[in-house]
Amino acid sequence: MRLYEWMFRTRLSERLMFSFWAVVIAMLLLVGVPDLFLVRQELHHQSRARLDQGARASRALYRDRQEALADLAALLASRPAVNEALERGDFVPLGDYLSEFYAAANLDLFVLVAPDGEIIARSSAPTTWGNTMPPGLRPLPARRATYVANLPGGPAWLIAAVPVFTRDGTVAGQMLVGMLLDQRWVERLAEETGLDHSLILDGQRLATTASDTLALPIPADVWGRVSRGQAVETTIERGxxxxxxxxVPLPGPNNEVHAAYEVLLPTSAVRAAIVRVFVLLISNALLAALVTAGFARWLGHRVAAPMERLSTAAVAMGHGDLTTPVPTELGPIEVGRLANSLEEMRARLAAATDQLRAEKARSESLIASLHEGVVTVDEERRVTSFSPGAELILGLPRQQAIGHLWREVLDLPEGSTRRWGEPDDSKRHKVSIVTPGGREVTLAITTAWLRIPDESAPREQVHVLRDITEEEEISRLKAYFLANISHEFQTPLAALAASIELLRLQFKTLSPQDRNELMLSIQRGTRRLENLVDNLLEGASIQAGHFRVHPAPMAFSEAVDEALLFMEPLLQMRSQRLELKIPTSLPDLHGDARRLTQVLVNLLSNASKYSPLGSTITVGAAVEGDALRVTVSDEGGGIPNEAREALFTRFTQVATNDPRRRGVGLGLWIVRTIVEAHGGHVGVQSAPAGGTSFWLTLPLTSASTGNADGESAESQPGRAMEQVAADDPF
Known part of the structure; x- marks a missing residue:
């Protein structure tokens, strides 16, 4: 558990006790930590000062040794005996002369070298040098220098080199005086400075007084800086x-650096002192914490008891209990004021909660009563509320929509709803979706951002859904109807105009047979227009509720003869034969002769239109019980099963690729309306191999004609198709 969580989940008395502890410890830390830091800084400063002092002492000892060697080399180089021996070329006495100095000075190297590097005289020198001084151990012939030199794999030398001149001022050679830099030299430096020393040669410790550091490598970057002549300070972990x-670098004969001496200072004493100060600080903090624990516990109990009772009352309010009063006679004055304020707040909250509940119930009732769906989404476009109207329209339970992306609920592609509700958006969208139940629905969606007074609260978008599937279907049917009716009028009118124009211009030159054909063409066009106008007028009458039948005793053959007279030119044009299977002894009907003629004309017109040229159309009639059953059969391609149920509805046609077979879509609807107005029924049968038979039944008695007003199921008010009548004169 984190500290701040523990602080806000524990009792007040415990928090007070912890607070006292924290204050005491904080005071100790505020005083002790700076002291600890200052002590640490002072100890480190003293360590650095001691290291600096040791380094300066080592540098002074090294320089003293350099100056002593340089003075001795200068003394030897200026001796007359050396000059005279060089002028004579007699070098034997020089060896004895140098040996005397070697014995007296207690040094490791006395060598006189010619300008070409040949050793002229020596008192001491490694036998591996032979008669020639190694080039890496001497400077330029005319140069005076004190330096550290070594050969690869060999020891290090501190050498003082002084040129030897003849009387005429030419350089006759160099006098080199030196001493070995080895373990003895390192121990001498450590003894005189009181600090460990090491001699480093080409990045490796050659000698040291801190034996456990001998094998430790010098980091490459550190030695790189030393080899460039820089003094470098670093740290070494030794266990x-x-x-x-x-x-500290030791320059070579030509100022290159191959050697350095190292001054070491352990920090164990500094660490021990810091640990002692830290232990003292912790001990004081623990002692102070124990002393304050008892006082904090006592004070916490005195203050926390009334607060506990207020806390219990507040928890009850948080759980919705706004009816139980808050105790106001509690402890100190401040606690009593808090209790009074809490009680006033409880009363106001109770009143406000009752009002909010009433408003919420009213709002939910209002939204539930709407036929439109109301959906709200957050800024990530995830659904936050889903009204009953939305459930009904989308066919989706509320639980399956809440929390999901709005486009996923509508099953739309990604990005399709991104701009809904933007400032430059039209705020009204029309989308087509498929509900989970498989129903195709067209929605009109109006989008807006909710206006929330609190600007810091998350913004939400509201979408109002309206199902316009039927409206869209009606609009589509209306457009289809207007397109078809214009075509239906245009074709016969064009044929009429052409025939009349031909008769007017060439009447005298045309043969009687041509004139007769043109007259028949005019008659067919006129009959076609007459049938179309009749259907349109009947459709408008039915839709407006003015459709009536006027039944009277009649012979069915009268309607058949009228229909044949009307259809004869059209059947001749398509070379189709009409076969009648009607008994001569049919009983009379009680019906509207003009309306029944229209029924037969519409059925024969459809049979002719959808049958091939030269085919046979059959009209049959027979008595079945107390009704007359009439059939009109053709030899066309048949009607699919799925299209038969909607065949007798308005604006419905059988799908065809032949534009000449398309019509207005009113004929069969009018047939059903007229037949049902007579108290009969209508239907269709179609064989898989082709051929369609439309049948209808008409009651033979007048008592059966109970719907003489012609209010068929689809012409009754309240149907969806009524919506077209308001905008369409047909």
Missing amino acids: TTLMISRL
């Missing part, structure tokens, strides 16, 4: 001991 190391 559990940390040491401060300062490396």
